[in-house]
Amino acid sequence: MGANGTQKTLHKVTIVGSGNWGTTVGKLMAESTAEHPDVFEKDVQMWVYEETVEVDGQPQKLTDVINTKHENVKYLPEIKLPDNLIANPSLVDAVKNSTILVFNLPHEFIGNICKQIKGHILPYARGISCIKGVTVTDDKIELLSEYIGENLSIYCGALSGANIASEIANEMWCETTIAYNTPPCDKHTANGNGVSNGANGYVVDEHRDSRGQIIKTPLTPVPSEYPALGHDVLRKLFERPYFTVSMVSDVAGVSLGGALKNIVALACGFVEGHGWNMTAKTAVMRRGMQEIIQFARDFYPETVQEKTLWEESAGWGDMIVSCTSARNWRYSKMAVERGVSIQEIERTELNGQKLQGISTSREVSSFLRARGVEDKYPLFKLVDGILDQNVNLEDIPRLFRKSQ
Amino acid sequence: MGANGTQKTLHKVTIVGSGNWGTTVGKLMAESTAEHPDVFEKDVQMWVYEETVEVDGQPQKLTDVINTKHENVKYLPEIKLPDNLIANPSLVDAVKNSTILVFNLPHEFIGNICKQIKGHILPYARGISCIKGVTVTDDKIELLSEYIGENLSIYCGALSGANIASEIANEMWCETTIAYNTPPCDKHTANGNGVSNGANGYVVDEHRDSRGQIIKTPLTPVPSEYPALGHDVLRKLFERPYFTVSMVSDVAGVSLGGALKNIVALACGFVEGHGWNMTAKTAVMRRGMQEIIQFARDFYPETVQEKTLWEESAGWGDMIVSCTSARNWRYSKMAVERGVSIQEIERTELNGQKLQGISTSREVSSFLRARGVEDKYPLFKLVDGILDQNVNLEDIPRLFRKSQ
Numbered sequence: 136m137g138a139n140g141t142q143k144t145l146h147k148v149t150i151v152g153s154g155n156w157g158t159t160v161g162k163l164m165a166e167s168t169a170e171h172p173d174v175f176e177k178d179v180q181m182w183v184y185e186e187t188v189e190v191d192g193q194p195q196k197l198t199d200v201i202n203t204k205h206e207n208v209k210y211l212p213e214i215k216l217p218d219n220l221i222a223n224p225s226l227v228d229a230v231k232n233s234t235i236l237v238f239n240l241p242h243e244f245i246g247n248i249c250k251q252i253k254g255h256i257l258p259y260a261r262g263i264s265c266i267k268g269v270t271v272t273d274d275k276i277e278l279l280s281e282y283i284g285e286n287l288s289i290y291c292g293a294l295s296g297a298n299i300a301s302e303i304a305n306e307m308w309c310e311t312t313i314a315y316n317t318p319p320c321d322k323h324t325a326n327g328n329g330v331s332n333g334a335n336g337y338v339v340d341e342h343r344d345s346r347g348q349i350i351k352t353p354l355t356p357v358p359s360e361y362p363a364l365g366h367d368v369l370r371k372l373f374e375r376p377y378f379t380v381s382m383v384s385d386v387a388g389v390s391l392g393g394a395l396k397n398i399v400a401l402a403c404g405f406v407e408g409h410g411w412n413m414t415a416k417t418a419v420m421r422r423g424m425q426e427i428i429q430f431a432r433d434f435y436p437e438t439v440q441e442k443t444l445w446e447e448s449a450g451w452g453d454m455i456v457s458c459t460s461a462r463n464w465r466y467s468k469m470a471v472e473r474g475v476s477i478q479e480i481e482r483t484e485l486n487g488q489k490l491q492g493i494s495t496s497r498e499v500s501s502f503l504r505a506r507g508v509e510d511k512y513p514l515f516k517l518v519d520g521i522l523d524q525n526v527n528l529e530d531i532p533r534l535f536r537k538s539q
Numbered sequence: 540m541g542a543n544g545t546q547k548t549l550h551k552v553t554i555v556g557s558g559n560w561g562t563t564v565g566k567l568m569a570e571s572t573a574e575h576p577d578v579f580e581k582d583v584q585m586w587v588y589e590e591t592v593e594v595d596g597q598p599q600k601l602t603d604v605i606n607t608k609h610e611n612v613k614y615l616p617e618i619k620l621p622d623n624l625i626a627n628p629s630l631v632d633a634v635k636n637s638t639i640l641v642f643n644l645p646h647e648f649i650g651n652i653c654k655q656i657k658g659h660i661l662p663y664a665r666g667i668s669c670i671k672g673v674t675v676t677d678d679k680i681e682l683l684s685e686y687i688g689e690n691l692s693i694y695c696g697a698l699s700g701a702n703i704a705s706e707i708a709n710e711m712w713c714e715t716t717i718a719y720n721t722p723p724c725d726k727h728t729a730n731g732n733g734v735s736n737g738a739n740g741y742v743v744d745e746h747r748d749s750r751g752q753i754i755k756t757p758l759t760p761v762p763s764e765y766p767a768l769g770h771d772v773l774r775k776l777f778e779r780p781y782f783t784v785s786m787v788s789d790v791a792g793v794s795l796g797g798a799l800k801n802i803v804a805l806a807c808g809f810v811e812g813h814g815w816n817m818t819a820k821t822a823v824m825r826r827g828m829q830e831i832i833q834f835a836r837d838f839y840p841e842t843v844q845e846k847t848l849w850e851e852s853a854g855w856g857d858m859i860v861s862c863t864s865a866r867n868w869r870y871s872k873m874a875v876e877r878g879v880s881i882q883e884i885e886r887t888e889l890n891g892q893k894l895q896g897i898s899t900s901r902e903v904s905s906f907l908r909a910r911g912v913e914d915k916y917p918l919f920k921l922v923d924g925i926l927d928q929n930v931n932l933e934d935i936p937r938l939f940r941k942s943q
Binding site: 297298299303307308309310328356376377379410411412413415417418420421424425445446447451452455456459485530532533535 | 584587644701702703706711712713714780781783814815816817818821822827828829849850851852855856859860863864934937939
């Protein structure tokens with residue numbers, strides 16, 4: 136029963152992806168759907184790329200193990216999953232009839248996934264991308280959430296923050312930011328908190344993309360028999376006692392923070408590996424945040440709200456964690472300490488995985504050079520130079536001085 | 540010779556204080572004055588509270604040791620000081636004829652120091668306070684720089700940032716923020732960069748205090764035969780290859796950041812001592828910064844520029860270093876780990892020194908309660924409650940949730 140006593144159709148939730156972070160988000164959402172039976176169907180579908188795993192000496196299907204042992208023994212071992220998180224090896228079946236699709240899988244798979252599910256989802260489905268990042272070529276930048284939205288003809292927001300999957304899986308408290316600019320066609324059903332207030336600087340009368348351009352293809356509204364799909368429902372879905380959610384409308388700000396901070400994390404690793412301490416690293420973080428804001432001002436002037444980056448977990452919060460506790464920082468520090476290139480460390484230490492910071496640095500530097508504005512971004516340029524091994528780390532402080 | 544070929548009277552510089560941080564700042568300023576003979580007298584006076592130290596088995600006066608060995612063996616051992624940093628045991632003699640007075644000594648001594656030097660300084664002297672903090676009673680808040688300025692009838696700015704004295708003494712790179720709102724009476728001599736641009740929201744036609752009130756006692760202008768005393772000269776005095784300076788006009792923002800971050804650092808220590816990790820600590824830092832901004836908005840609405848706190852080393856920079864590498868954080872973490880109160884740790888571990896965060900928390904909480912607004916500051920209130928041992932650390936995440 137809805138709050139006003141009328142029967143509501145419930146939102147069905149699917150998570151597309153079941154790695155370490157995907158399973159963690161699946162776990163917390165399944166806990167929430169069980170807690171809010173007036174809003175969500177209890178079962179959360181989790182698409183699992185099927186593989187065979189060995190359990191108790193026997194080969195078994197990973198989906199069977201998850202659905203019987205309630206543990207993702209391969210990607211999130213020793214964490215008890217809720218019974219209502221249902222592993223499904225069929226992507227098309229997993230997304231069927233879901234109003235809320237949560238994307239959480241490696242960046243490089245998303246194009247193929249969209250192709251597979253297009254035409255098999257509800258026309259009024261809505262998405263949340265937990266995949267950090269943007270795709271940047273010399274020609275353009277695209278937020279991953281927008282790439283998903285465009286390819287599926289749905290609206291898609293983004294989740295990003297100072298989050299470490301294994302800690303959240305163990306229910307250690309942290310917080311996150313969800314950016315969701317509720318489409319105007321859903322406003323008639325969305326309640327107060329779910330409605331975009333037009334704070335991006337224009338009146339929200341038609342839905343716009345992250346650059347403030349009106350989206351040509353009209354969205355199909357979420358039918359009014361569902362609980363209004365806005366900030367309140369998304370907070371109910373993602374918030375846990377150990378996972379505090381802050382809701383914003385600025386998808387571009389959240390996405391740029393999540394992507395570009397990886398360049399800064401590389402710089403912090405270089406600086407710390409060189410023997411400088413927290414005070415120097417902090418200076419680098421501060422300059423890095425200024426350049427992210429600069430980038431947002433230059434390329435998303437209509438929509439980014441700078442306070443997203445200053446204030447939110449997806450801004451300064453993610454910056455601090457990425458530059459003190461995460462991969463890009465750790466491996467760039469290791470590179471300097473061992474006197475080898477970061478590319479060498481990537482080849483030898485990462486079991487074939489990639490460091491996001493390296494590709495983001497390359498793509499962003501190329502994009503800025505193509506526009507002749509690379510000198511407005513001295514830190515980004517510096518990291519690109521270090522990747523090319525033509526910058527002496529001793530020169531870093533000089534690059535930051537205003538007077539000479 | 541000045542840049543325009545006319546002979547200028549040189550600025551004379553004195554540092555009042557010679558502890559670990561005072562001697563470090565004396566060192567870097569003496570390096571700078573030697574490098575800029577067109578602006579500064581070469582010798583920098585450093586007032587040293589005279590004491591007897593043992594050197595090579597012989598008792599000697601500390602000032603003699605500093606002036607002959609060029610090392611502050613007691614407070615900054617093993618750091619070579621410039622020959623032109625002159626230790627002076629006479630406070631009155633040390634400040635005589637100096638145009639630039641830099642204050643760098645423990646908070647509790649400043650009242651007495653001001654009494655001793657009043658009437659013995661140039662009427663047009665200008666000050667920089669390196670003493671972090673504000674004094675807060677139930678009745679009022681006062682910035683230390685303003686306390687100095689009022690007591691000496693001079694203008695006084697503030698230096699604060701993500702700085703650790705021993706690292707700077709060893710010439711490890713970091714950066715700082717200097718807030719100096721060039722008095723209008725000095726504008727006719729100050730060059731472009733030295734002039735306040737009125738960005739605080741009012742036209743700068745008369746000098747105002749940190750709340751935007753016009754200062755009644757007129758300042759004596761710096762005579763025009765001196766190099767214009769504004770941002771350029773101060774940058775020349777403080778900036779070193781290993782010490783990057785950012786100049787701003789927002790003295791209140793810089794001072795509030797430097798003082799209130801100590802409350803946040805205590806909270807971070809409690810959280811980390813409890814077993815939460817960097818992601819949780821980052822959430823606490825973020826909320827802490829929001830409350831510092833809230834405090835600035837509530838009590839310095841006319842003058843504080845929020846971007847000082849978001850952007851400057853004295854804002855987020857100092858916050859990060861204080862919550863990951865400094866005393867208040869370290870000892871509050873230790874208290875939780877040992878299962879004792881922070882007051883107990885202060886008594887047993889600090890050799891009679893005090894933790895600034897404890898007194899700042901007490902003073903600020905009392906000030907907020909006197910105005911009935913303590914609930915607007917849940918983190919500050921939380922720390923006060925922990926000091927009273929009536930908050931369960933497990934409840935911390937709940938305090939941060941918007942929805943229940």
